[in-house]
Amino acid sequence: MAEFVQASHMLRLDTRGKGFTEITADVSRWLQSIAGGEGLVTVFVCHTSASLTVQENADPNVRSDLMAALEKLAPEGDHYAHDEEGPDDMPSHIKAMLTDVSLSIPVMRGRMTLGTWQGVYLIEHRAAPHQRNVALSFIGRRA
Amino acid sequence: MAEFVQASHMLRLDTRGKGFTEITADVSRWLQSIAGGEGLVTVFVCHTSASLTVQENADPNVRSDLMAALEKLAPEGDHYAHDEEGPDDMPSHIKAMLTDVSLSIPVMRGRMTLGTWQGVYLIEHRAAPHQRNVALSFIGRRA
Amino acid sequence: MAEFVQASHMLRLDTRGKGFTEITADVSRWLQSIAGGEGLVTVFVCHTSASLTVQENADPNVRSDLMAALEKLAPEGDHYAHDEEGPDDMPSHIKAMLTDVSLSIPVMRGRMTLGTWQGVYLIEHRAAPHQRNVALSFIGRRA
Numbered sequence: 384m385a386e387f388v389q390a391s392h393m394l395r396l397d398t399r400g401k402g403f404t405e406i407t408a409d410v411s412r413w414l415q416s417i418a419g420g421e422g423l424v425t426v427f428v429c430h431t432s433a434s435l436t437v438q439e440n441a442d443p444n445v446r447s448d449l450m451a452a453l454e455k456l457a458p459e460g461d462h463y464a465h466d467e468e469g470p471d472d473m474p475s476h477i478k479a480m481l482t483d484v485s486l487s488i489p490v491m492r493g494r495m496t497l498g499t500w501q502g503v504y505l506i507e508h509r510a511a512p513h514q515r516n517v518a519l520s521f522i523g524r525r526a
Numbered sequence: 527m528a529e530f531v532q533a534s535h536m537l538r539l540d541t542r543g544k545g546f547t548e549i550t551a552d553v554s555r556w557l558q559s560i561a562g563g564e565g566l567v568t569v570f571v572c573h574t575s576a577s578l579t580v581q582e583n584a585d586p587n588v589r590s591d592l593m594a595a596l597e598k599l600a601p602e603g604d605h606y607a608h609d610e611e612g613p614d615d616m617p618s619h620i621k622a623m624l625t626d627v628s629l630s631i632p633v634m635r636g637r638m639t640l641g642t643w644q645g646v647y648l649i650e651h652r653a654a655p656h657q658r659n660v661a662l663s664f665i666g667r668r669a
Numbered sequence: 670m671a672e673f674v675q676a677s678h679m680l681r682l683d684t685r686g687k688g689f690t691e692i693t694a695d696v697s698r699w700l701q702s703i704a705g706g707e708g709l710v711t712v713f714v715c716h717t718s719a720s721l722t723v724q725e726n727a728d729p730n731v732r733s734d735l736m737a738a739l740e741k742l743a744p745e746g747d748h749y750a751h752d753e754e755g756p757d758d759m760p761s762h763i764k765a766m767l768t769d770v771s772l773s774i775p776v777m778r779g780r781m782t783l784g785t786w787q788g789v790y791l792i793e794h795r796a797a798p799h800q801r802n803v804a805l806s807f808i809g810r811r812a
Contacts, residue, residue, distance in 0.1 A: 387530065387673065389708055389809050391777050422532055423568055423663045425709055425773045429784035431725045437627045438619060439574045444607035445619055452600060452620045457738060464730035476724060476731055477738045484723045485773045487568045487628045489663035491534050496661040498572035518782040520709045520775035522665055522808055523532050530673065565675055566711055566806050580770040581762060582717045587750035588762055595743060595763045630711045630771045632806035634677050639804040641715035665808055666675050 386525040390417040394517040398433070398507035401471075403446045406517065407503045411495065413519055415526075420493050422523010427485045429516040432475035432508050434482040440502030453478045453508075475508030482506060493526045529668040533560040537660040541576070541650035544614075546589045549660065550646045554638065556662055558669075563636050565666010570628045572659040575618035575651050577625040583645030596621045596651075618651030625649060636669045672811040676703040680803040684719070684793035687757075689732045692803065693789045697781065699805055701812075706779050708809010713771045715802040718761035718794050720768040726788030739764045739794075761794035768792060779812040 428435050439445040457477035459470045488495045571578050582588040600620035602613045631638045714721050725731040743763035745756045774781045
């Protein structure tokens with residue numbers, strides 16, 4: 384199995400507070416740099432108040448509607464026992480639990496099998512900007 | 527490592543509008559066809575208004591209750607900024623975000639390690655029938 | 670590829686009814702026992718009324734707030750068609766669908782790439798204690 388490739392990488396991203404940061408191109412570039420051809424790429428966020436999702440990359444209104452939906456599902460309020468880290472902290476953990484901490488995406492012919500309208504996003508749930516670590520892993524065959 | 531297997535496949539499925547389509551048998555058949563023995567199978571849906579889940583495969587009422595729960599968590603309404611693709615589109619994106627875009631399931635002795643009552647489902651969130659692509663990936667040892 | 674490692678293991682856990690059981694150490698110990706060095710570990714829960722999440726391992730109030738949030742998103746009530754297995758059963762399926770059935774975590778230098786405050790948790794959604802199976806899979810290089 385001379386062509387087997389296993390590689391990992393830690394991506395460091397700066398967020399600007401609540402919102403979506405597209406990381407599709409970061410993952411694609413890394414895949415190319417390691418010559419990942421056929422296999423599986425995994426994206427993992429190393430935090431509990433930021434998370435991941437694969438969502439529409441066309442109309443930006445989709446992301447603002449998604450964010451509004453998350454606000455409704457996990458509103459700020461004085462009903463949380465964990466309130467030492469600010470009013471936006473506990474809702475962030477809930478939003479992270481409801482979305483994704485890890486995403487595994489098949490790779491064919493050197494490319495993630497994303498649909499036309501799919502982008503990979505880091506979601507920052509905290510109000511303030513943060514530096515976030517996202518671990519990447521590839522296992523499969525060389526391109 | 528002569529027995530290493532890496533394989534990918536694109537499944538094409540027709541949905542009949544909102545509802546669950548069980549794909550457990552499709553994934554199992556593909557695993558057998560590639561002689562996947564010990565390793566990891568990943569299922570990835572290439573869309574943002576359909577998604578995946580592993581859920582009870584016995585009482586069909588479970589699926590109708592799950593669908594009703596998703597409707598409540600992401601109701602249709604005129605409060606979405608993204609409304610050009612019909613009233614069921616933005617709720618579909620929210621439901622997809624709350625459920626799964628990718629599932630990774632360990633494989634032992636040629637079979638997914640699903641519990642007795644677990645089935646793998648594609649969830650169509652749009653009202654109209656759609657053709658959906660689901661990418662499969664296996665990495666591991668030959669059966 | 671002499672150093673390739675592929676291994677699987679079934680973890681058996683006893684829960685004490687609704688609540689979080691941390692399994693980070695169980696997964697870490699297993700990784701060490703198989704000399705998993707660089708690659709990907711996957712955790713999969715073989716049930717539809719228990720699930721997984723990666724969440725804060727510091728303040729226990731975070732877990733009670735997360736559990737309260739899940740109760741609100743999937744309350745018990747007489748509005749479910751599936752009610753033969755008790756009032757806590759259908760809400761359990763919904764909570765399982767909203768959280769995770771599988772988690773894939775990159776492994777670097779023999780350790781999961783978890784952030785400082787991240788723990789891997791099994792969430793029991795049923796009121797009564799249960800015995801739960803959690804499948805583990807590793808693919809990658811030897812430590």
